[in-house]
Amino acid sequence: MKLTPKQKKFADEYIKTGNAMQSAITAGYSKEYAKARSSKMSENVGIKSYIEKRMEQIASPNILTAEQILERLTGIVIGEITETVVVATPIGVEKTEKTADFKTQISAMRDIMKRYPNNDKLIEQQIRKLSAEADIAEANAREVTDNGTANEIRVIGFDRRAEEDERS
Structure with missing residues (x-):
């Protein structure tokens, strides 16, 4: 054609x-x-x-194959592939290895799922739910102060409201 x-x-x-x-x-x-x-x-x-x-x-030994891409994305999702980050310490800086954060893992999962056109809608919904949970966790992390009191207060306040709602 x-x-x-x-x-x-x-x-x-x-x-x-x-x-x-x-x-x-x-x-x-x-x-x-x-x-x-x-x-x-x-x-x-x-x-x-x-x-x-x-x-x-356009295939070239320098270009990843679809299989290599899927393997790398899977490695990100399951934590086999880490990244080196520099962390400040009281005596200077040090390098450490860390796995991908939730948002990166979810993004990798989405990229994997795109390659399977008949993917299960349940899996899509689960990924959406994980993404929402990651957004909530990220928002909570931003609220935490150095000693963690902001998050504790917020959680306790939430619990009190839930108890008040139950009493009503």
Whole structure:
């Protein structure tokens, strides 16, 4: 199947960005069309075939394969891959290894799930829930002072309100 110039431009942009909607807009499709049809365009047999052929042409030992990317993302999620961070100490600074924070892990999980078009909706919901919990934990961490009293007060205040609600 021969591609139209717009479809070819869409495919080339999609290879660069991985973003179907933005690729469709860049290729010349209207925003409305891109919003409604861009995901279907990337599933089009002709476009898919073109993308696969182009990916083979640009393959290089310096470019990660899909399998390598998935393995690395999985390593981030399960904590096998760590990053070196510099931490201030009373006597100077020291380097330490740490696993990815929740937001980074969730982002990696989302990236993994994108590669499986028939992914389970339950898993998607669980990832959304984890993301919300990570946002809450991050907000709580910002509230904590050096001695931790701000968080303790907030939690105690919350408990009192819950008790008052139960009494009502």
